[in-house]
Amino acid sequence: MSRFSNNEAGKPAGSDSFSGDEQTLYDHPTSDDEGYDDGRPSGEAMDGDRDILESEDERERLLTQKDGVPGLFGKKTVTIGKNEQRQGGRSKRHKKKGRREESSSLMYEMEEGVGLSSSSVSRNSSESDERRLRATTSQRKTRRKRICRRLAIHSSILVLFAILLFAAYRVSVRSKPTIPGMMKSNGTSLFAPTTILISLDGFRADFLYRDLTPTLNRFIENGISPKYMLPSFPSVTFPNHYTMATGLYPEAHGVVGNTFWDPSLQKEFYYTDPNRSLQPFWWGGEPLWVTAERQNARVGVHMWPGSEAHITHFKPAYVDKFNGSELLPLKVDRIMGLLDLPGPLDEGVELDRPRPQLIAAYVPNVDSDGHEYGPNSTEIRQTIRSADSMLESILQGLQERNLTEIVNVVVVSDHGMATTDVERLIQLEDLVDPNDFEHVDGWPLFGLRPKKIDDLASLHQQLLEKAKNVPQVEVYLRDKDMPERYHFSRNKRIAPLWIIPKAGWAIVDKTEFDVVEGKKKGDVYHPRGLHGYDHEHPLMRAIFVARGPAFPHEPNSRMEPFQNIELYNIVCDSIGIQPAPNNGTLRLPLKPVGLHTDPETMPNETPSDPVESAGFLATITMDTFSSLIASTSGLEDALTDPVEDFPSPTTSSAPPAETTVSENWWEWLTHKAQDAEEWVEDFVNNHVPGGSETETKPST
Structure with missing residues (x-):
């Protein structure tokens, strides 16, 4: 290697014989300025070197992230101008020890032929870096594809597993038998906790005191009951049967009458028309048959109002459609037939249709004859006897099957009945102009929906003035002065204006009955019996009587009267299922306050x-x-x-x-x-x- 010496001007001897690149090493004074890098002044960097730097920058950018965010290898970067260098990374390739040492090193490489020209180095480095960059990019794309593919496969597996798990759960829920320890044997079969619920529509509480019901009276002597059970307002069939099935007030479950208008749906509910009553959107809350089926307890429902509507995907195992002309002995046969089915642990039982744990039966006869003939007629006496005979047949059937101490029996009614008469009719047209109203809900109550909602206040005031001369009616605004005890205001299905007659009175429009002409002709008003009045009126009182293993009370036990919102919890507890949220508070065991025969007991x-x-x-x-x-x-x-x-x-x-x-x-x-x-x-x-x-x- 040639040796060089600097003259006073800063140039080596024989500088004229050096190449251009070599000459530039001595064109600037000696300095420790960090503008030099790898033996070359930064201000004089050639195009090839700039390409190398840019290639390095691009590669660093791909392998790391900006703004101090960790890169692929967990290192951080900081920005210096347009270039990013790794913090804590590898050290610089050369430490600057002075211009002469750097120059000697560079010249040594060039003279010995070890180094290449700057353009050649730049080109080779750039091509190499580009190849590495392309390889890295390709690897990253391949890795991303593999990750996405794996994620898709894993997600598909998880979804499929969830579907299979849900299907297995549904099968296990539908097929899982009741725990044997909870079951009782009648000598031939194991019975899970079982309850028969019977509703005698329109059976007034004091019907028990007419010496017409020996079976029911003996049933009371052996069971537990209050003097009466209160219905819910309004005291009509569909709202009350669904209240008993859900434990909710009518304003909560949405069936607010036998007939009503829904302003949101722009549809009318009409209880006797399946096309206007069996759609699931009418029925809120969770009825007994859904609660039980959801918890693996089979249910048989015989004509109970609302049971034919597909309220949820949990449907009763057995549903009998309404048939108002069915004879009472056939109802007994149906109930006994359901009890005779194989139990969940018996041979030959169908997977989804074993013996039901809950049998809910609806008996319309007392109500229909009460409407037709009146609650004090000769005909209703025979109907009451027939209902009592039906219960006797059921209890006899339980005894024959050795089920008296195994199966619970609960007998209820939904409301009472009051006698009507032509002398107790109020002409609607004497109170309001029917043409001012778009819809009229309920009956014998009248829920009024004005054609123009802005007219509500004036119509209400007009009605109040007219009612001053008709003390047999009460007038209420839903959102203002509806009695709180009615629980009949928190639902838009409830009309905004109401006329409520007192027990035994009826409001009629002239298209139905002209009061003046009817009195002149001596016409008889039908129906002869009505309900729907104030649910606390004595004539509207219903019954509740229970007996069985879920009611281990002293015979003839008496409890305080309660409202029928409590029935849902009682029935759920009797078959060992958890009730859904509801308005009731009573739970088993019931708490008697004494016996019906106690001296302090109020007389019938x-x-x-x-x-x-x-x-x-x-x-x-x-x-x-x-x-x-x-x-x-x-x-x-x-x-x-x-x-x-x-x-x-x-x-x-x-x-x-x-x-x-x-x-x-x-x-x-x-x-x-x-x-x-x-x-x-x-x-x-x-x-x-x-x-x-x-x-x-x-x-x-």
């Missing part, structure tokens, strides 16, 4: 019922026959008092000494003849050899 109440008019026959006074009447059974049917808002009750234990009776003469004689016939039948059956109990045909 027979509330006064509005009397029927005498028609063309004169009203007579039966003072001379009071002793004869008092000696007959069915005294409550023959004795009636004048109409009161909340009448003072009479009691079966202390009838009045003298009672003025206002009753149709023919009807009174019919009642007495009926009583005489019963006495003769009892005498023949009990005292005449070969005499047998007369079979009673159920009333339809």
Whole structure:
């Protein structure tokens, strides 16, 4: 290697013989300025070197991230001008020790032929870096594709696994038998906790005090019951049956009447029309049959209102459609047939259709005959007896199957009934102009929806003025003064303006019945019995009686009266399922307050019922026959008092000494003849050899 020496001008001897690149090493004074890098001044960097730097920058940018974010290899970068260098990375390739050492090193490489020209180095480095860059980019794309492919495969596996897991769960839920430890044997089969729920539509609480229901009265003596159960407002069939099935007030579950308008859906609910009542959007909450089926307890539903609607995908295992003409013995056969099915652990049981743990049966007969003939008619007496005979057949069937101490039986009703009369009719047109209203909901209550909502205040005021002369009606605004105890305001399906008649009164429009003309002609108003009034009125009281292993109380236990929102929890607890959220608070075990036979127990109440008019026959006074009447059974049917808002009750234990009776003469004689016939039948059956109990045909 040639040696060089610097002259005073800073140039080596013989500098003229150096190449251009070599000459530039001595064109600047010696300095420690960091503008030099790798033996070359930064200000004089050639194009090839700039290419190398840019290639390096691009490669560094791909392998790291900007702004101090960790790169692929966990290193951070900082920005210096346009170039990024790794912090804490490898050290610089050369430490600057001075211009002469750098120059000697560079010249040594060039003279020995080890180094290449700057353009050659730049080109080779650039091509190499580009190849590495392309390789790195290709690898990253390949890696990304592999990751995406793996993620897609794993996601598909997870989704498929979730589907299979859900399917297995559904199969296990539908097929899982009840735990044997919870089951009881009747000698031939194991029974899970089982309850029969029977609803006697329209069975008024004081029907129990007419000496017409020996089976129900014995049932009370062996079970637990209050003096009565309160319905919910309005006291009509569909809202109350769905309240008993859900534990929710009508305003909460949405079935706010037998007929009503939904302003959001712009549809009308009409209880007797399947096309306007069986769609699931009408039915809110969770009914018993859904709660039970969701928890692997099979259900059989016999004509219960709402059970035919597909409220959720959990459907009862057995559903019987409504048939108002079905004879009561057939209902007994159906209930016993469901109990005779194989249990979940028996051989031959169908996977989804074993014996149901809950059997809910609806009996419409008392209600239909109460409407047709009135709650104090001769006909209703026979209907009450028939309902009682049906219960006797059910209890006898349980005894024959050794199920009396295994199966719970709960008997309820949804509301009572009040007698109507042409003298207690109110003409709607005397209160409001029907043409001002778009929809009229409910009955015998009237829920009014004005054609123009802005007219609501004026129509309300007009109605209040008219009602001052009609004390038999009450007027309420849904959003202003509806009684809180009604729980009948928090749903837009409830009309904004209401006319509520008092018990025994009815509001009619002229297209239905012209009151003035009807009175002149002596017409009889139908229906002869009505309900739907204030749910706390004594004539609207319902019944609740329960007996079975879920009710381990002293026989003839008495509890405080309660509202029918409590029934849902009671039935759920009786078969061991968890109820859905609801408005009820009672849970099993029930808490008796005493016995029905305790001296402090209030006597049986027979509330006064509005009397029927005498028609063309004169009203007579039966003072001379009071002793004869008092000696007959069915005294409550023959004795009636004048109409009161909340009448003072009479009691079966202390009838009045003298009672003025206002009753149709023919009807009174019919009642007495009926009583005489019963006495003769009892005498023949009990005292005449070969005499047998007369079979009673159920009333339809």
